[in-house]
Amino acid sequence: MFKYFPHTNKDIEEMLSKIGVASLEELFAEIPAHIKTNKDFDLPSAKSEQEIRKHMQDLSNRNEEYTSFLGAGSYDVYTPSIIGALTSRQEFLTSYTPYQPEISQGTLTYIFEFQSMICELTGMDVSNASVYDGATATAEAMFMAIAATKRNKVLVSSAVNPRVIAVLRTYAKYRDIEIELIETESFYTSKTDLVNKLNHEVAAVIVQNPNFFGTIEEFSEFEELIHNNKSLYIMNVDPSTLSVLKTPREYGADIACGDGQTLGIPYNFGGPYVGFMATTEKYLRRMPGRICGMTNDVDGKRGFVLTLQAREQHIRREKANSNICSNQSLMALHTVIYMAVMGKQGLIDVAKMAYNNAHYLEEKLLATKKFEKVDKQVFFKEFVLKSKVDLEKLNEYLLEKGFLSGLDLKQVDPKFKDLVMFCATEVRTKNEIDEFVRLVEVF
Amino acid sequence: MSKILENLKYAASHEWVRVEDGFAYIGITDYAQDSLGSIVYIEVGEVGDEVAQGEEFGAVESVKAASDLLSPVSGEIVEVNENVLDNTEDVNGDPYGSWLIKVKMSDESELDNLLDPKQYEESLD
């Protein structure tokens, strides 16, 4: 007997009888006997719930939580309490993809709202229902551009998150797409280098804003240069900054993509997060993934359905734009609730708070004289400093004191020796920042 | 029973051709529109684009399916039927009266590679 299996011996007997076989083994009679596994599995014995609790407690105790000044693609954000309460509702958590719209209006409603909010933040005309994460969203944007232009090369700024670039490279490799990096100067994407590299082979230019190093880029003339070349302008963005920063639409981008982790999703050791993609009317039908649209039922009532599904893999099969089958629905809901409850003013306040905390942190760190500014970097919530002390030792020391310090940039590129990238979000308090700085001072 | 017109040539991929003074008017057959269901979107090349026999010149989408449009002849697109592109349901209602593109043929002998009405009808079985 096992708590997830309802079949009593009587049930089994009756059902076997109805089927017309004598035993459960007979149900597998057509399978060649020699492939049946009689292995005594090297698996743990079934644990009771209490044993599971103890086991997971022990396991989780082998992780350490820190007060974090590390960003680099995953950020310590405030998660409002109502999110967990709402996303754990069984109607949201345990339901399937909304292929039967009549009983999935719940899911379809929040997906419509997600699409609306992403369009509002990015300034774009259409958004899909979400994709796996920011990196794969960028790869999908790359595919859109390749298909739309029928060209085979993309230019990617070296100021894009290296982990995103790694994913782009993998997908490009298996589709014989060429990737070339645009150089950076002082943590800004070089316009000169862009101009040098733009040509008729280029399907798209991919940039990030704020970029990986935290810089808020101006990208002046990028729009004209890219569009004159008949390429697509793809911008990977942090959506939490868009309440305050110039939008991809205002920059003239064709596709906005990125990760919604900063919209209230915890670190989660890297996942689940949620990717988003938004574009202009022109490229609507090239967008991969699910899209929810509004319509009416036979009685004239408003309702929502998955639409433009003909593009999706399950109908076009090998002609599909991509092979995405699912979105990250529940994580999209997570961010929708976040954006709704923070609302117009909250989204602005949170962004400003992160901005202020980061600038205060930079000021204080520079005042210790253990760091100096590298170049004139205009940043949002992450910034690069040059360390005058042994960075590895400093970071180890701070770790021992319970602080996760900034990213040692030589991990990204050996030429960034002694450079460190700090981050402060809205979650950091003045006390935490002051204490962190004090420890740096006494190191 | 799929409707098939006598004065047209057909491609096995369910496009029809009507020839008039060296120009080819191209559309999709009754069988095609019936299989697709209500057509919601049609995309074709632009005036000036080159097309080749058997090669893709656009796509047609319904709620449940999407299909490439393959050109039955080679040549240059000289006109696109904007009216039908805006009213895609016309293709369902009157497939043979709703041409999609008009092509100036580069090689009229290619028409011999196509199916005549009887051959097309047989191919549907």
Next chain:
Amino acid sequence: MYDKLIFEISKPGRIGYSLPKEKVGNYEIDSKLTRKASLDMPEVTEFDVVRHYTNVSQKNYGVDQGFYPLGSCTMKYNPKINDEVVNNSKFTNIHPLQNVASTQGSLEVYYETSRMLAELTGLHEFSFNPYAGAQGEAVGIMIMKQYHINRGDLKRTKVIVPDSAHGTNPATVSVCGMEVIQVDSTEDGIVDVEKLKPLLNDEVAGIMLTNPNTLGIFERDICKISEMVHEAGGLLYYDGANLNALLGLYRPGDMGFDIMHINLHKTFSTPHGGGGPGSGPVGVTKELAHLLPNPRVLKEGNMYHLSYSNDSIGSISGFYGNFLVVLRAYTYLLTLGKENVKNVANFAVLNANYIKESLKDDYILPIKGLCKHEVVFDGLVNKNATTLDVAKRLLDYGYHPPTIYFPLIFHQSMMIEPTEVESKETLDDFIDVMKKIAKEAEENPEILKEAPHHTVVRRLDEVKAAKSPKVKYKDIL
């Protein structure tokens, strides 16, 4: 029924949040860099948000509340202990780039789950980087492609896929820059070995199969197929969507598969979440392990670490996949234990065959004989209504319909997968309703054709939605 969008309950001046007061001072942002467009986001109270989404949820249907016989989706119970385990800041408040000494707990979850899945499938190592089944497939085909490239064999650009395959299979092959070759099935619904022979040559990278296949039939020639493909120099890829039919009894590795993906949100009970987040781990034989996506989780002595290698196909995710989903699956495996894992397939297959026997008089059974964990019907025997009509009528009885119009081989396909967690009573109730609907189709087919009648919205105009798409709030203002 509640019919609002969050924007429609918004009122200027309302707020729903609280933040600590600023203490660090105010720093200016250069106005060249700031947003000029309006920001039309909701202005609602916290309670408004709670009430709104609570009401919105009522228009959904979860497996917690009722039967979900969706073929190939394995809608089994999502244990709540799994949710409790995940709700721990020592798992959620961990930055992926922390030093590995401080993430040994999470790394162990990855390592041990990989080991347990390897045991159950007969393969060697799993990567949890893929976010879902479709991405797992892409990784699998990339590994297949890279394997041949590494051997210096650049001719192998084709992948064989059966005509019954799920749509992601051919799409995946294209996404990886390869060509699809289709192989036909026999009348019995399995891959036709005779038709496969001539397709195998030195241009074939491998074959993608699911077993049992999408018709719920076990590919009994699998050993022969495996031999043939390997002899021709190709690899075998297993689409794990139907793993629930075999779990604990048969192992894909033993059948000759070299690469596979699993859907944790199917076989391993993690919640579907309305369409994600899922997880599509990829498993390989020892010979292919070096090709797995970056990073792998390896163990040296007592310590786990993340390993990045140039041998790998590369990275396919920003970090390490959906960790919290894997954590749930890990907990499920511990709950199941070695004792119970063997009965998953037994009861899943028992349930499916029971439904098959009970409904075969009212619904056309195109493939006779025993099925595995799912059964495919080809519409009503009386043919007075379509499978779509039956599905919509089921909604009136409070059921989520089965999978419809897949597999494509049958024109009125209806695929039912009951999973091992459903009781005989649940199945009997479902069978009664299906029989009732069949009778209704005979006596009064209109009631099916106009169904559903009792749901919050009735049949929706999908043509209108596709013709003039309205995909955001401002489109409908």
